[in-house]
Amino acid sequence: MNSNLEQYLQLLWKSVIFWSFALGCYIVFRFLGLEDEKGLIIAPEYKGLISFSYVMGISATVGVVLGFLYASIEFFFEKIITKKISLGLSLLFENSIAFIITIAILTITFSTISNIFNIEINTARGWWTQDKTVWPLLIYILLSSFVFSFIKIALERFGSGMFLKMLIGKYKTPKEEQRIFMFIDLKDSTAIAEKLQHYVYSKFIQDCFYDLNSILLPYKAEIYQYVGDEVVLTWPFKKGIRNSNCIDVFFAFQKKLQSREKYYLDTYGFFPQFKAGVHGGKIMVTEVGTVKKDLAYHGDVINTSSRIQKACNAYNVSFLISETLLNALTFKAQFPSTFLGEVLLKGKQEEVKIHSLTSA
Structure with missing residues (x-):
């Protein structure tokens, strides 16, 4: 299925x-039991409503x-507008349009x-500014819109499953999980940074990571x-x-970059190439911090993944994977290994068997 x-x-x-x-919820708060309220006089034409x-x-x-409609607006802003303006302005414009x-x-x-029940309801231009009975509903919808936006930001920050686990406090104490980690790094980053200088280089990296996010x-x-x-990157x-x-995911990222090769060459004079190392196994995960809460992963899997990625330069390849993880995969033929x-990765005492992968 198309990523977008x-x-x-x-x-x-x-x-x-x-x-x-x-x-x-609003209807429950506003209307539940209203038709049975004693002493409440309802005009005959409104009884059915x-x-x-x-x-x-x-x-x-x-x-x-x-x-x-809100999903369509949110998606449009995310793809077209959010990259160009601040998060605060994006939320303000997005919710203003949604309110209208x-x-x-x-x-x-x-x-x-009004037409179905043959009753007169004022829907002339500006009716909502005059009808105070609808103000609570409009305020409720506006606040709900901001709540949905903030929930979406939280889900994007932690992932839907991880966010719910944090809400129930699953990681207040360290928990052991099996996870996969992939380290992706830009090739020849020092040379590119020297040529582009820090501002343009930051824009260059920003574009690369936008492209990565678009295919995840x-x-x-x-x-x-x-x-x-x-x-x-990480996965359960x-x-x-x-x-x-x-x-x-790595080869999809490469394909995405290749589809925008002309843009990168015309804009920066460089085409970005990345290298990756991936490994999986048992890891500890826990909540850390009070001023800024975050999830932290601890364990040898992270260090090994990072060092496998750094070994790409020694073997002049773009993608390395540990044999442990490779054996756990149901492999696809278009990525020969x-x-x-067996290599002794920096900082480790035991050798790790590694394989290179290439896209056919």
């Missing part, structure tokens, strides 16, 4: 569920529509109800950290070996 389409569909189902749930089940049905429909669209949807909804979703990769011109072990995700032997 998969990314949009992921955002879409989350948005639809969120807005259906958010509007459902006060039914809780009827209002809940309308809110579910509006929630689906809002979810679809919400008013348009409510106007259409109230006009439809289908391969279930999580970004652990960026360190200068190096990025560290089963997700990483499934469909050879921990291999395919070459056994390079």
Whole structure:
């Protein structure tokens, strides 16, 4: 499946569920039991509209529509606008546009109800500024929109599964997990940095990592950290070996860069080439920090992965993988491997068997 389409569909189902749930909660707070309230006088033409089940049905429909539109706006901003402006401005513009669209949807909804029930509901231009009864709903939707944006930022920062585990405090004490780590580093970074100077070089690296991010979703990769011109990816072990995700992601990144070779050469005079090392095994993961909370991974797997990547220069190859991880994979024929032997990686006492991989 196309990476952009998969990314949009992921955002879409989350948005639809969120807005259906958010509007459902509002209806419960606002209308539950209202039709049975003693002493409440309801005009005859509105009696059919006060039914809780009827209002809940309308809110579910509006929630689906809002979810679809908000997801589309969010996706558009993420792909076109967010790269060019700050996160704060992006959130402000995005939610302002969503607010205007919400008013348009409510106007259409109230006009439809007015026609079906043959009752007079004011939907003239600026009606929402005059009808104070709708203000609580608009404020609730606006606040919910910001809440959804912040939840999305948190999910992107930690990954959906990891974020939920942090919420329930799973990593308050260290936990052992099996994970795969891939270190990806820019080749000849020192020479490129000297030629481009620090500002242009930073833009160069920024573009490279944007391209990397654009292809990650289908391969279930999580970004652990960026360190200068190096990025560290990680997977839960089963997700990483499934469909050879921990291999395919690197060659998909290479393919993405090749598709933009002309852009890089025209803009920077350099075409970026990266090298990668990947290894997997048992690791400890825990929550660290109080001022800035984060997840930290500790263990030999990380050090080994990093040193395997650094060995790429010695063997003049772009991709190295440990034999331990290679044996755990269901391999794809288009990525042939070459056994390079047992090597004593810097800082380790035991030799590690490594293989190089190339794209056919």
